[in-house]
Amino acid sequence: MAGLEVVSGRKLLYGSLDSKETMRVFATFFEHEIDFEFINVNIKPEDHRDFLSQIPFGELPVYKEEEGDLIVFGSRAIMRYLSHMYMTTGKEFIYVSPRMQVIVSSWIESEDHWFDPLASKLIEKSKNGLAQTEEEAEAAVAETEKELAKILDVYEDQLKVNDYLAGDKFTTADLTHLPNLYYLMKMKTKRLFEERPRVAAWCAVIMPRPAWAKVVAMVET
Known part of the structure; x- marks a missing residue:
């Protein structure tokens, strides 16, 4: 189309x-x-x-x-x-069907309201640290990771049928997660993804995409 x-x-x-x-x-x-x-x-x-x-x-x-x-x-x-x-035949990252597209929209909303706040909190702590003792910082990270683990359990269940969050193809529901995944996979938090086989497989499918490799090359240059 x-x-x-x-x-x-x-x-x-x-x-x-x-x-x-x-x-x-x-x-x-x-x-x-x-x-x-x-x-x-x-x-x-x-x-x-x-x-x-x-x-x-x-x-x-x-x-x-x-x-x-x-x-x-x-x-x-x-x-x-x-x-x-700019959707084109064979490379649509949305669905024409309203029934399918609302699933995409739901997972974009989930990323925005549930996944991103926790991921951003962990990334900021990793980058900047906090005015806390080491013990307090570790406790704060552990609590945030505990909440993120609950979200990833929901993702693990969603991925039991398809390789992607919203059906059988890569969509904007998957794309929107890439920036946070880029940073989280460099942190100890990576283990939360590795402990969930479907989530780990999903990351392994979407992160090597050529378009994302171009983004990484831009920000790391």
């Missing part, structure tokens, strides 16, 4: 290379082989102050199409828009 319409003109992504949210949008662009221009706001943020002041909540990343003056903020909203607009 072809995209809904052809959008010509420049496609601009304002974001930050060290942002998980921007990584999510990079993956979407690369999966759909969409040409775009990336503006790293961290380099010279003052150059983009006027534009970013127009964005609700000042949230990054921001996607802009010069033709039609479309502006979209929020990485999951951008991901959803691009995946609907």
Whole structure:
């Protein structure tokens, strides 16, 4: 199925290379082989102050199409828009069927509201540490991992029929998890995924995708 319409003109992504949210949008662009221009706001943020002041909540990343003056903020909203607009035969990351697509949407919501908050908490503690004693920090990590383990149990059950979260193919429900997985798999928390065979197999299927490899190459350069 072809995209809904052809959008010509420049496609601009304002974001930050060290942002998980921007990584999510990079993956979407690369999966759909969409040409775009990336503006790293961290380099010279003052150059983009006027534009970013127009964005609700000042949230990054921001996607802009010069033709039609479309502006979209929020990485999951951008991901959803691009995946609907640029779906092509054999590479659809959504479903045409509303019944199937609502499953995709449900798992995107699950990632946003359940998986991401816990993953982000662990990643931030790993990156920055906390103003706590070592004992307090370890206790906080253990408690967060305990909550994440409960979420992964739900994922393990969901994956008992298919290799992917929302049916028999890779969709945006899987893609949206990649930025957090990238960091968690470098941490001791990785064991929570390895202890669940279906979750471990799911990670092994989605993380080596060529589009995601391009994202990793960008952020690690």
